[in-house]
Each structure stands twice: as C-alpha cells, then as structure tokens.
Amino acid sequence: MPLRFYNTLSQQVEDFAPARDNTVRMYTCGPTVYSFAHIGNFRTFTFVDILRKCLRANGFKLDHVMNITDVDDKIIRNAAAEHKDLKEYTAIYTQAFLEDCAALRLERPEHLVPATEHIDEMAAAIARLTASNHTYQSDGSVYFRIATFPGYGKLSHNDFSGNIAGARVDVDEYEKADARDFALWKAPKEGEKYWDTAIGPGRPGWHIECSVMAIEYLGETLDIHAGGIDLVFPHHENEIAQSESLTGKPFSRFWMHAEFLMVEGQKMSKSLGNYFTLRDILGRGYAPEAVRYLLASVPYRKALNFTFDGLQSAKTAIERLRNFKLRLETGAFADGLDQSLADRTAAAQAQFSDAMDDDLNTAEALAAIFEYVRDVNTAMDAGEMRSANRGPALACLARFDKVFDVLQPTAESGEMADSEVESMIAARHDAKQARNFALADQVRAQLLEQGIILEDTKSGTRWKRKSS
Numbered sequence: 026m027p028l029r030f031y032n033t034l035s036q037q038v039e040d041f042a043p044a045r046d047n048t049v050r051m052y053t054c055g056p057t058v059y060s061f062a063h064i065g066n067f068r069t070f071t072f073v074d075i076l077r078k079c080l081r082a083n084g085f086k087l088d089h090v091m092n093i094t095d096v097d098d099k100i101i102r103n104a105a106a107e108h109k110d111l112k113e114y115t116a117i118y119t120q121a122f123l124e125d126c127a128a129l130r131l132e133r134p135e136h137l138v139p140a141t142e143h144i145d146e147m148a149a150a151i152a153r154l155t156a157s158n159h160t161y162q163s164d165g166s167v168y169f170r171i172a173t174f175p176g177y178g179k180l181s182h183n184d185f186s187g188n189i190a191g192a193r194v195d196v197d198e199y200e201k202a203d204a205r206d207f208a209l210w211k212a213p214k215e216g217e218k219y220w221d222t223a224i225g226p227g228r229p230g231w232h233i234e235c236s237v238m239a240i241e242y243l244g245e246t247l248d249i250h251a252g253g254i255d256l257v258f259p260h261h262e263n264e265i266a267q268s269e270s271l272t273g274k275p276f277s278r279f280w281m282h283a284e285f286l287m288v289e290g291q292k293m294s295k296s297l298g299n300y301f302t303l304r305d306i307l308g309r310g311y312a313p314e315a316v317r318y319l320l321a322s323v324p325y326r327k328a329l330n331f332t333f334d335g336l337q338s339a340k341t342a343i344e345r346l347r348n349f350k351l352r353l354e355t356g357a358f359a360d361g362l363d364q365s366l367a368d369r370t371a372a373a374q375a376q377f378s379d380a381m382d383d384d385l386n387t388a389e390a391l392a393a394i395f396e397y398v399r400d401v402n403t404a405m406d407a408g409e410m411r412s413a414n415r416g417p418a419l420a421c422l423a424r425f426d427k428v429f430d431v432l433q434p435t436a437e438s439g440e441m442a443d444s445e446v447e448s449m450i451a452a453r454h455d456a457k458q459a460r461n462f463a464l465a466d467q468v469r470a471q472l473l474e475q476g477i478i479l480e481d482t483k484s485g486t487r488w489k490r491k492s493s
C-alpha cells in the first residue's frame with residue numbers, strides 16, 4: 026500500500042510523495058517561547074517526530090523548518106513583567122524547549138529558526154503585499170485585507186462569502202471564525218521592543234513570520250505544513266492568504282493537524298489544576314520515554330486523553346518490549362530456522378509498516394507489534410525458536426523502535442547513556458587516527474571515571490560498565 030495522509034485542505038486521505046527529488050519540504054509551527062511548553066504542545070511535536078520517522082522509513086529525505094516565535098504579545102508582556110530584555114527572556118524558554126525535545130527524543134528539524142532573525146525579510150514581504158494592494162495601513166500598523174484573497178476559508182472550510190466586511194483585529198490569536206483583516210505589522214508601542222525597517226518601525230504579526238520563513242527556506246510550495254488543530258483557523262488560513270497572495274502558487278500541498286490533548290477527560294486548563302508542562306510530569310518520576318510512548322500511541326487525528334493510568338500502562342508496555350528484546354538477545358536457541366516463525370516475523374514487519382503508512386495509524390502499528398511479541402514469547406516457551414530466527418526478530422523490533430524510540434532507557438542522572446559512551450569512543454578513535462594520543466588517553470581516563478571500561482580489539486573498541 027502507498028504512503029497516504031489525511032489532508033485538511035482536501036478533507037481526503039491522499040497518496041503522498043514529495044513534489045521534487047525525493048526530499049520532503051516540510052514546515053511546522055514551532056513554540057512561542059514565553060513559558061515552558063505543556064504536554065498538549067508536545068503531543069503535536071511528538072506527532073511531527075513520528076511523521077519525520079515515517080517519511081524517512083519510506084526512503085524520503087527531509088528538509089524541515091520549524092520556527093521559534095520569539096516575539097509576540099505574550100512574550101513582550103511577560104518579559105516586561107520580569108524586567109528582562111526580550112532576547113534574554115526568550116533565550117531561557119528556547120533552551121528549555123530544546124531540552125524538553127531532547128528528553129522526548131524529538132529529532133531537530135533541519136532548520137530551527139527564530140523569527141527575530143528574519144524581520145527584514147518579513148518587512149520586505151509586507152512591502153510586496155502592499156505593492157499588490159493586499160494591505161492597508163492604520164495608525165502605523167499594516168493589515169492584510171482578506172477581501173483581496175478569494176480563497177479565504179478554504180483550509181478551515183469556513184464559508185465567508187458575504188461576511189468579509191473589513192473588520193480588523195490587532196491580536197494574533199482569535200477564536201471566533203470571523204473573517205477579519207489581521208495585522209501583518211504592528212506599530213511600536215511605548216516601551217515595547219521594535220525594529221526599524223524599510224516599511225517603518227514596528228514588529229511583525231505572528232502569521233507573516235511563518236509564511237516568510239517557510240518560503241525563504243523551502244520555496245513557494247511546500248510538500249507538508251503541519252501543526253496543532255487549533256492553528257487551522259485563523260493562523261494557517263492567514264498563512265495561506267499571505268503566501269498565495271505573494272507567490273500566486275499553492276502554499277502547501279498537504280496540511281496535517283494533530284488533534285487536542287485532554288487531561289483525565291477534561292480540557293487542560295490552569296484553573297482546573299490539570300495543566301502540565303513536560304517538566305511537571307517528569308518531576309513526578311515518570312521516564313520521558315513513557316510520556317513519548319503515550320503521546321505517540323494514539324493516532325494523531327484522534328483526541329488524546331492523557332491520564333496517569335495511561336502513563337503507567339505506557340511504562341508497563343515499554344518494559345514488556347524491553348524484556349522481550351532481552352530474551353531474544355540472551356536466549357539459547359537450537360540451530361536452524363523455524364519457517365513458520367520466519368513468516369510470522371515478516372508478517373509483523375509488514376503489518377507495522379502498513380499501519381504507519383496508513384496516515385500514521387500508530388495504534389494499529391502497536392497492536393501488530395504486541396501480537397507479534399505474544400506469539401514469539403509463546404514460541405520461545407514451546408522451544409520452537411531457532412537461532413536463525415533471532416536476527417530477523419530483533420530487526421523487526423528495531424524497525425518498530427526506529428519510529429517509536431522507547432527501547433533504550435533514559436540514563437539515570439549520573440550515569441552516562443550508551444549513546445554518550447559511543448560518541449566518546451568515536452571521538453577517541455578520531456583522536457587516535459589523528460595521532461593525538463594524549464587526547465585519546467584523556468578520553469579513556471574520562472570514561473573510566475564514569476565507570477566505563479574500554480577494551481581495544483581487532484574489530485574495534487568494546488566497552489562495559491564496571492560492576493559496582
């Protein structure tokens with residue numbers, strides 16, 4: 026079966042392939058760095074990570090841009106309240122966001138771009154929209170006149186005909202599906218940070234940021250634009266209006282949106298006391314991979330009910346898989362190959378891939394793996410497993426983990442993760458190649474301090490942890 030995704034624009038499941046040269050050009054709306062990101066945000070970012078891994082498993086390369094919104098109303102308000110410079114304030118939460126992403130094992134997009142690094146390009150785009158009569162000015166701010174864009178409403182499937190009255194809105198986020206002219210450029214306010222640009226002083230609105238950076242890095246038509254469902258209107262609708270008015274071309278071929286996350290069956294809100302950042306959850310002693318598993322386990326187009334029971338089940342599920350892997354690795358099996366087990370393994374791999382290719386049906390993909398684990402455990406209990414079945418079974422598990430990435434435990438504080446050890450060994454190898462033996466010895470000593478013992482063999486360096 027071909028890879029296929031639900032496209033919010035067409036409201037259909039469509040076969041997917043990039044438009045050009047095997048590379049998927051993708052844009053996702055990143056965080057607004059005004060506080061720690063909450064688990065609802067990370068549901069979306071985890072979906073994007075799963076999407077990346079599924080695209081790569083299909084043989085595609087990725088060129089993916091994510092913006093960091095480091096200027097907006099909330100940031101300006103919060104930074105002022107804490108008497109911090111805008112950059113100083115956003116650096117704290119940008120760093121926190123990157124740490125949280127790393128904890129959840131979310132791959133870095135190829136380009137992670139702060140909005141404030143592209144203010145001049147945004148001003149230039151606004152000037153071009155003005156030259157083609159898509160804007161008007163009021164009190165030093167520039168607004169996009171949505172009556173000049175006939176396709177307005179095509180993503181959110183709102184029918185705005187007869188409703189485009191020219192009312193305008195200054196804030197970037199508005200919930201009511203009203204057709205309103207929105208701010209591209211905001212006039213400077215007393216005491217607020219502003220930029221001097223070719224279109225005058227001020228700062229960009231949120232929507233223009235994404236259009237400009239997407240086109241700059243990826244070209245006029247993207248393969249995929251992804252984000253949370255709450256961004257469909259007005260943010261993505263406005264991105265389309267601006268971008269297509271600038272280029273005359275479709276802005277993105279596919280639009281993919283992750284559904285809401287609820288907590289214990291309720292909408293997450295600070296007043297209900299069920300508002301959690303990732304840090305809150307990890308602070309309660311849950312491993313990041315359990316959070317990752319739970320966020321990934323529900324297909325992205327279904328609302329996800331985040332519960333602590335669910336986290337506990339995620340933990341149990343991961344343990345089951347790790348034990349299975351250990352049993353495969355360490356079991357003593359008779360020589361030869363059991364053909365029916367070999368067929369079972371191939372079938373599990375195919376079911377897993379088919380489910381993922383079916384609009385990222387992670388629930389079905391997981392079901393395929395757990396049925397397989399049960400069957401192989403039964404076969405091992407019955408002594409049917411043969412030595413030549415071991416490799417393919419581990420490969421099947423590795424194929425799963427390439428997407429879900431939960432099998433490797435997160436290092437306890439103080440203990441080095443395997444990947445860190447490996448990368449230090451690689452650094453030592455490079456130092457030796459460069460005949461920098463002092464550095465190589467230093468790396469070995471550092472590892473020994475961490476309780477890691479190296480053994481150089483003909484086939485490379487092996488390592489083990491010193492048993493305490």
Ligand SMILES: [Zn+2]
Nearest residue numbers: 053054235260
């Ligand atoms: Zn955006």
